[in-house]
Amino acid sequence: MSKEDRKAASTAEAVSAHYSRQNIEQIILSELSKSGKDINNLTVDDLAPMDELHTRGREATASLAALVGLHKDRRVLDVGSGIGGPSRYIASKYGCKVVGLDLVSEHCTAAKALAKRVKLDDRVQYRQGDATNMPFDDKSFDVVWTQHSSMNIQDKEKLYLEMYRVLVTGGRLVIYDIFAGADEKTPAIYPVPWAKDNSISFLIRQQDARHLLKKIGFSEILWQDMTAASIEWIKQMIKKVQQSGSSTGGGLVIRNAIVGPEWPMLIKNLAQNLEENRLAVAQGILQRR
Numbered sequence: 001m002s003k004e005d006r007k008a009a010s011t012a013e014a015v016s017a018h019y020s021r022q023n024i025e026q027i028i029l030s031e032l033s034k035s036g037k038d039i040n041n042l043t044v045d046d047l048a049p050m051d052e053l054h055t056r057g058r059e060a061t062a063s064l065a066a067l068v069g070l071h072k073d074r075r076v077l078d079v080g081s082g083i084g085g086p087s088r089y090i091a092s093k094y095g096c097k098v099v100g101l102d103l104v105s106e107h108c109t110a111a112k113a114l115a116k117r118v119k120l121d122d123r124v125q126y127r128q129g130d131a132t133n134m135p136f137d138d139k140s141f142d143v144v145w146t147q148h149s150s151m152n153i154q155d156k157e158k159l160y161l162e163m164y165r166v167l168v169t170g171g172r173l174v175i176y177d178i179f180a181g182a183d184e185k186t187p188a189i190y191p192v193p194w195a196k197d198n199s200i201s202f203l204i205r206q207q208d209a210r211h212l213l214k215k216i217g218f219s220e221i222l223w224q225d226m227t228a229a230s231i232e233w234i235k236q237m238i239k240k241v242q243q244s245g246s247s248t249g250g251g252l253v254i255r256n257a258i259v260g261p262e263w264p265m266l267i268k269n270l271a272q273n274l275e276e277n278r279l280a281v282a283q284g285i286l287q288r289r
């Protein structure tokens with residue numbers, strides 16, 4: 001193994017350790033049950049406050065899905081699929097088949113179990129694996145989708161090259177991610193939800209990502225800065241939870257249970273980073289040439 005490969009393997013181990021939690025499905029079911037839901041008749045919408053692990057939650061997924069133009073014959077790959085909220089939403093709304101790929105096996109286990117609960121296990125599948133070395137054939141997907149997953153991936157070129165490789169010619173890449181702020185002299189404040197410190201956080205600026213994607217062979221169809229909308233969403237989420245005291249409002253309590261009691265501080269730090277332009281959120285739709 002080369003020195004770079006050893007470093008990548010140890011980073012992947014540290015990232016997995018950061019996210020790994022036992023019994024994610026049970027934690028979610030217990031919170032839903034407390035809030036009065038019938039856990040034997042759950043819908044994709046019931047899970048939405050808890051399984052969309054990115055800023056602007058379901059709203060971000062729904063608006064991007066509408067923009068990219070999905071339909072039932074599209075084969076979709078969700079890179080860094082987490083516990084599967086976006087993939088289940090896409091499969092249920094558009095009827096397409098979605099494969100989720102995630103580094104953390106507990107996330108894949110929870111995603112599969114939740115898919116079964118909402119009767120989507122015939123349309124979604126989850127595979128454990130690394131986004132920089134995907135276990136898929138060339139040109140096997142029409143759409144590659146990714147939300148808030150590249151922050152922990154150091155080798156962005158390898159990541160984007162893999163996304164390019166598995167897409168058909170003319171296929172679309174959908175990105176909704178966190179980026180470094182435009183000014184490199186104001187680095188992020190840690191901890192944040194995806195990293196306790198910068199040892200597993202690898203952020204590049206939007207302009208650098210766009211440049212790299214074009215160099216690899218993507219044409220840009222759309223690129224939008226979503227930082228202001230993300231700040232507003234975080235503020236509203238915190239306010240909603242404070243006002244309602246609800247266990248699932250905005251997913252805050254469930255994230256306490258899954259991420260840990262430090263969750264409110266992590267999300268507050270994220271908002272501060274965004275407000276001070278230390279970090280940014282953006283979405284893009286690109287096409288493989």
Ligand SMILES: C[S@@+](CC[C@H](N)C(=O)[O-])C[C@H]1O[C@@H](n2cnc3c(N)ncnc32)[C@H](O)[C@@H]1O
Binds near residue numbers: 080085131153194
């Ligand atoms: C913040 S979560 C977002 C999950 C999901 N995309 C969503 O929006 O609900 C980030 C996810 O990226 C995954 N991830 C991080 N590095 C990865 C890698 N190298 N390969 C595949 N997945 C990775 C993590 O395990 C985690 O599930």
